[in-house]
Amino acid sequence: MDKNKDRQFLVSVSPHVRSEETTARIMWSVSAALLPAAAMGAYFFGPKAVITISISIIVAVLTEYLYQKGMKKKNTIGDGSALLTGLLLGLNLPASVPFYIPLVGAVVAILITKLIFGGLGYNIFNPALVGRAFLLMSFPKLMTIWTQPTAAFVKIDAVTTATPLGILKEEGIQKLLETFGGSFNMYMQMLSGNRAGSIGETSAIALLAGAAFLFYKRYITWHVPFSFLGSAALMAWIFGGKGAFFTGDPLLHMLSGGMLLGSFFMATDYVTSPAVKKGQILFGAGCGFLTMLIRLKGGYPEGVMFAILIMNCLTPMIDRGFRTKVFGSAKGAAR
Amino acid sequence: MAAYHGKNWDLIKNGIISENTIFKLVLSLCPAIAVTNSLRNGFLMGVAVMFVQTMVNITVSLLKNFIHPKIRIPVFMLIISGWVTVTDMSMAAFAPDAYKQMGLYIQLIVAFASIFARAEMFASKNKVVHSMFDGIGMGLGFLFALVAISFFRELLGKGTLWGVPVIDAKPLLIMVLPAGGFLAVGILMAAFNWMNKRYMVSK
Structure with a gap:
């Protein structure tokens, strides 16, 4: 009893209100x-x-x-x-x-x-x-051996094939449309995930559902993924077409490769992305730019992985560049 | 640095362990990554550097009283390039196959910070015998580091050692690429310093 009586007046240091999040x-x-x-x-x-x-x-x-x-x-x-x-x-x-x-x-x-x-x-x-x-x-x-998806555990020998981006890189958009049978079919199959690729990157709907959950829980904010997707879409639209500018297909580039998985689940990693919001926008935009640069001009058909890794290197610099001003510090003082 | 009066053996130990060019001083990393994708190349490069280091140290030490301090840097440069040319030509004559793969890096020994640093900091202030042992020690340290790095890189990257197949498994191709060189140097450096801290009596 005595013990509790003492505790009544015990004041601990702040923070006193703790979030449930760990x-x-x-x-x-x-x-x-x-x-x-x-x-x-x-x-x-x-x-x-x-x-x-x-x-x-x-x-x-x-x-x-x-x-x-x-x-x-x-x-x-x-x-x-x-x-x-x-x-x-x-x-x-x-x-x-x-x-x-x-x-x-x-x-x-x-x-x-x-x-x-x-x-x-x-x-x-x-x-x-x-x-x-x-x-x-x-x-x-x-x-880089990709298997053709076979729905619902059908037991047949795996058929190897190229990813949509691989076809796009090697043989062009016409061949890609032929493979899927029209652009509507192509988008539909990419949304559901019925295409060759890494295990988790194919199904756009499933990834978007997961991302929506994270947004709802506020574990990720719009800054990184949307600047990532936005800059990539812009690049794809301007430079993705054959011959002329502004004829590319941004949607195709959004849905193919690891773009969705990368932008919502990997570029948003707390440890390796900038902490400041403005910096996060720059980080995401850089990821999107580099991804499209590798996809359109580089040797690999897919560039999400290298783009994120390169931007990871720049994260400390971005954080430093967008460091918030300490309240009360003199104007132009050495940082 | 005052003239050295200690034992020759300590100079060699110093070069291999406490002032190891690559693992401790972190100098001359360019060859440590560029030529270590096979054990043979790493070994030959290490021997070449050891030879140049020793001969440069002896020459500088012999000539130290004739070199005017104001022009010592160009003179060291001349001495080093002289010995590198000797190494370069002998290698081209006696090991033409290896020379084809690493000739450029042999010539680059001219610009090695470690060789220059030992000429400036040790050989130009010490007796010939001490300078020679210092050169051998530093060279042995470099050789040891290159052999260790190239051992792991060739073993993991090609599954061979000195060109002889050792392990029969799918090799990790990355280890013979430059990226793998950085990985190998980093991990070995960490291991070396950890063991050093743990087993050697630190001074």
């Missing part, structure tokens, strides 16, 4: 928001997709656990960030990859990109994207 809660919510996309991937690409995603997640979590155990550090697998990284990496892989590709990718993503730099919050680059970049450069053949 890192773990946000990470788990983002993972949940990705589930529709993962489910659509599993639907179109079959059990192989589920296995790839599972290996990626398990290895990512296990790597973090073992590292922290071995280094005698506080265990942080409960915050869900390793799981989210594994999930994102899995969703960014083609369904047909052999088992060791998600394994190597997850180890690189967690160990080299995140843990060596000091763990969650200290990494310069988006771990899942570095994992994928590592894999793309290590296994260029295996990482």
Whole structure:
């Protein structure tokens, strides 16, 4: 009784009102928001997709656990960030990859990109994207074999094909329209996800549903994704056409490749994107610009991954450039 | 820096461990990434640098009383380029295959900060014998670093060692690309310093 009496007058330091939100809660919510996309991937690409995603997640979590155990550090697998990284990496892989590709990718993503730099919050680059970049450069053949989606677990041999962006790059828009049978069909199939590509990037509807959930929960703001999509659409419209300016097809570029997955789920990563809103707009616009530059002029058909990684490098500089003025500091004082 | 009076053995240990060119001083990273995609190239480059470093140190130390301090930099430059030319030509004569792959980098030894720094900071102030051992030590450190880096890069990137197949698995192509060079240097540097901290008595 005496104890409680003393406590009555105990005043702790601020903050006194705490939000319900924690890192773990946000990470788990983002993972949940990705589930529709993962489910659509599993639907179109079959059990192989589920296995790839599972290996990626398990290895990512296990790597973090073992590292922290071995280094005698506080265990942080409960915050869900390793799981989210594994999930994102899995969703960014083609369904047909052999088992060791998600394994190597997850180890690189967690160990080299995140843990060596000091763990969650200290990494310069988006771990899942570095994992994928590592894999793309290590296994260029295996990482660009895309399987034709076969709906509803139909058990047939996987047919390899090119992604819409690959066809667009190699053979042009006419061939792409032929493959899908008209532009309306093409947009419809891209919305549902019935096209070749990485497991989680194909279904636009599922990704948009997940993104809507994140917007509703206010885990992401419009700044990064919309400036990303906006600048990419502008570039696609101006320079995407054949011969003349202003004849490109922005919608095609929005829906193809990893544009939606990248802009809503990976460019918005808190750790590797600027903290200031104005800076976030510049960050997103830079991502969109670089993506379209690589898609239209570069050697790779898809550029979302490299665009985000390059902008990740610039994040500290952007943050510094848009640093808010300290209230009361003298005009023109040295910063 | 006052003239050195210690043991020769300490000079060699210093070059390999406490002042390792790549892992500790973080100098001359260009060759550490450019020529280390195979063990043979890394080894030959390390030997070439060790030879140049040792000979430059001896020459500078011998001539230190004749070099006017005001023009010492151009003179060091001449001495270094002389020994690099010797190395370059011998390599072209005795190892033409390797020379074709790394000839440019052999010539670039002229611009190595580490060689210049040892000539300026050690050889021009110390006795010939000490300078020679310092050159050997620094060279051995560089050789060790290059061999370590190229060992991992060739093993992981091609699955071979000195051109001989060792592991029969799909290699990680990235390790023989420049990006893999940075990864290998970074990780080995971290490992080297960690072990150094843990097992060596720090002074």
